[in-house]
Amino acid sequence: MGISANSEPKIISGDFGYVLEDVPHFTDYIPDLPTYPNPLQDNPSYSVVKQYFVNVDDTVAQKIVVQKDSPRGTHFRRAGPRQKVYFEPDDVHACIVTCGGLCPGLNTVIREIVCGLYYMYGVHRVSGIEGGYRGFYSKNTIPLTPKVVNDIHKRGGTILGTSRGGHDTSKIVDCIQDRGINQVYILGGDGTQKGASMIFEEIRRRGLKVAVAGIPKTIDNDIPVIDKSFGFDTAVEEAQRAINAAHVEAESFENCIGVVKLMGRYSGFIAMYATLASRDVDCCLIPESPFYLEGAGGLFEYIERRLKENGGHMVIVIAEGAGQELLAESMLTVNHQDASGNKLLQDSGLWLSQKIKDHFSKQNKMAINLKYIDPTYMIRAIPSNASDNVYCTLLAHSVIHGAMAGYTGFTVGSVNGRHAYIPFHRVIERQNKICITDRMWARLLSSTNQPSFLDPKDVAETKEETVAQLVNGENHLDVPATVRPKD
Numbered sequence: 001m002g003i004s005a006n007s008e009p010k011i012i013s014g015d016f017g018y019v020l021e022d023v024p025h026f027t028d029y030i031p032d033l034p035t036y037p038n039p040l041q042d043n044p045s046y047s048v049v050k051q052y053f054v055n056v057d058d059t060v061a062q063k064i065v066v067q068k069d070s071p072r073g074t075h076f077r078r079a080g081p082r083q084k085v086y087f088e089p090d091d092v093h094a095c096i097v098t099c100g101g102l103c104p105g106l107n108t109v110i111r112e113i114v115c116g117l118y119y120m121y122g123v124h125r126v127s128g129i130e131g132g133y134r135g136f137y138s139k140n141t142i143p144l145t146p147k148v149v150n151d152i153h154k155r156g157g158t159i160l161g162t163s164r165g166g167h168d169t170s171k172i173v174d175c176i177q178d179r180g181i182n183q184v185y186i187l188g189g190d191g192t193q194k195g196a197s198m199i200f201e202e203i204r205r206r207g208l209k210v211a212v213a214g215i216p217k218t219i220d221n222d223i224p225v226i227d228k229s230f231g232f233d234t235a236v237e238e239a240q241r242a243i244n245a246a247h248v249e250a251e252s253f254e255n256c257i258g259v260v261k262l263m264g265r266y267s268g269f270i271a272m273y274a275t276l277a278s279r280d281v282d283c284c285l286i287p288e289s290p291f292y293l294e295g296a297g298g299l300f301e302y303i304e305r306r307l308k309e310n311g312g313h314m315v316i317v318i319a320e321g322a323g324q325e326l327l328a329e330s331m332l333t334v335n336h337q338d339a340s341g342n343k344l345l346q347d348s349g350l351w352l353s354q355k356i357k358d359h360f361s362k363q364n365k366m367a368i369n370l371k372y373i374d375p376t377y378m379i380r381a382i383p384s385n386a387s388d389n390v391y392c393t394l395l396a397h398s399v400i401h402g403a404m405a406g407y408t409g410f411t412v413g414s415v416n417g418r419h420a421y422i423p424f425h426r427v428i429e430r431q432n433k434i435c436i437t438d439r440m441w442a443r444l445l446s447s448t449n450q451p452s453f454l455d456p457k458d459v460a461e462t463k464e465e466t467v468a469q470l471v472n473g474e475n476h477l478d479v480p481a482t483v484r485p486k487d
């Protein structure tokens with residue numbers, strides 16, 4: 001029997017509207033594979049655990065707010081150790097690669113995959129792929145042992161290096177095959193997970209017993225389905241420092257505006273959470289919420305009022321993707337892309353600062369001071385904080401258990417607090433975005449007192465879209481990739 005070009009989603013239905021969006025398994029395309037007892041059951045550290053292994057039928061619900069008559073809805077396979085594994089420890093040759101931008105916690109995940117494989121499963125061959133996807137075919141691998149990775153979680157960045165672009169599926173799979181690699185752990189954002197999905201499909205097409213597993217990494221928190229991405233909390237915490245500096249500066253000068261630019265290409269999560277956490281922010285601008293500068297209800301009117309009411313100081317947080325349509329109108333924009341094909345955005349923070357200065361200097365309207373802080377790279381180049389470190393450890397353990405159990409073509413993530421295996425297509429088809437008709441954005445508006453910049457008609461339309469999504473069983477407002485701002 002031939003193997004079809006692309007795997008079909010594995011959807012299993014049960015009673016009362018139960019749906020399992022399952023992940024691929026070796027047994028889907030390789031018959032008669034031997035299994036082995038999980039070595040974890042002989043591990044003294046885990047002997048205290050009451051239930052060693054998760055039940056193979058355990059699944060995690062995507063939607064947990066339900067009513068009496070609601071259908072049971074979408075579920076994902078629960079992560080965790082299985083009684084039977086599909087690899088003998090000595091046969092495993094695992095590799096780890098990091099792709100895309102930096103994110104706090106990358107080194108922790110690398111460390112915990114290496115140590116988890118060593119200490120839980122007795123796997124001693126783990127190779128690091130240097131410099132992202134292109135490292136598969138253009139560089140030598142580095143051997144990773146618990147000794148090599150012992151202290152790396154205390155450092156920011158990734159000891160393996162990373163890159164954008166350079167994804168060549170067949171060259172990558174040739175390299176995996178030539179080196180005898182049979183577990184591939186891929187850390188990266190939406191682009192990386194798309195690349196991982198293509199690697200999985202090619203491996204499956206070639207009929208190889210190679211597990212391909214993704215660990216979602218994105219400082220923008222734009223990967224759907226999962227509760228949040230690792231490093232996000234650390235980034236928000238670090239963003240506080242910049243906001244605090246802007247506040248101190250603004251308070252110390254007359255009519256002073258502190259402007260802080262934070263990351264967030266299409267999703268303003270860092271800006272929103274940093275604003276909510278800080279309480280010193282008077283206005284937060286994100287890509288999901290269009291705004292305007294001039295006229296009644298516009299940003300300039302608000303700034304003027306706020307400076308007058310607030311003792312002559314204010315702080316504005318702007319996400320890098322906010323107001324890009326305004327920038328396009330007022331600047332000559334050239335459609336530049338990075339090596340991965342992501343649109344290179346104009347500097348929204350610099351643009352906004354200049355616009356504010358120009359406005360207030362016009363006809364000597366009001367003398368203002370403006371202090372612009374751009375901490376974008378500082379917040380993602382640091383080591384992860386305590387809670388992210390624990391999260392990274394759990395993600396690393398979950399992904400190892402899945403690969404050892406023969407699952408492949410999946411991304412690991414926490415869904416409503418429980419770790420689950422999510423098929424690649426579910427994390428690459430949409431982007432997670434802030435829903436501006438959601439209670440969280442309303443909380444932000446009420447904490448900053450900024451205008452919503454919204455026409456009541458737009459609010460009604462967005463509400464209708466949100467209701468439609470919630471009826472379809474989505475917890476977050478995930479915006480389909482097809483309606484993203486055009487790349």
Ligand SMILES: Nc1ncnc2c1ncn2[C@@H]1O[C@H](COP(=O)(O)OP(=O)(O)OP(=O)(O)O)[C@@H](O)[C@H]1O
Nearest residue numbers: 100101164165167188189190191192194195218340
């Ligand atoms: N559609 C795609 N198909 C195959 N590979 C892709 C695709 N999009 C991106 N990649 C590859 O994935 C890697 C990372 O992609 P990208 O630079 O977009 O970062 P990312 O993973 O989205 O992370 P982040 O945006 O959080 O920094 C690159 O090597 C790129 O070539």
Ligand SMILES: O=P(O)(O)OC[C@H]1O[C@](O)(CO)[C@@H](O)[C@@H]1O
Nearest residue numbers: 101102218219220263264265338
């Ligand atoms: O300058 P670089 O390394 O391409 O990264 C910038 C991009 O990376 C991200 O942080 C995503 O990782 C975006 O928010 C940002 O636009």
Ligand SMILES: [Mg+2]
Nearest residue numbers: 100189190191
């Ligand atoms: Mg991306």
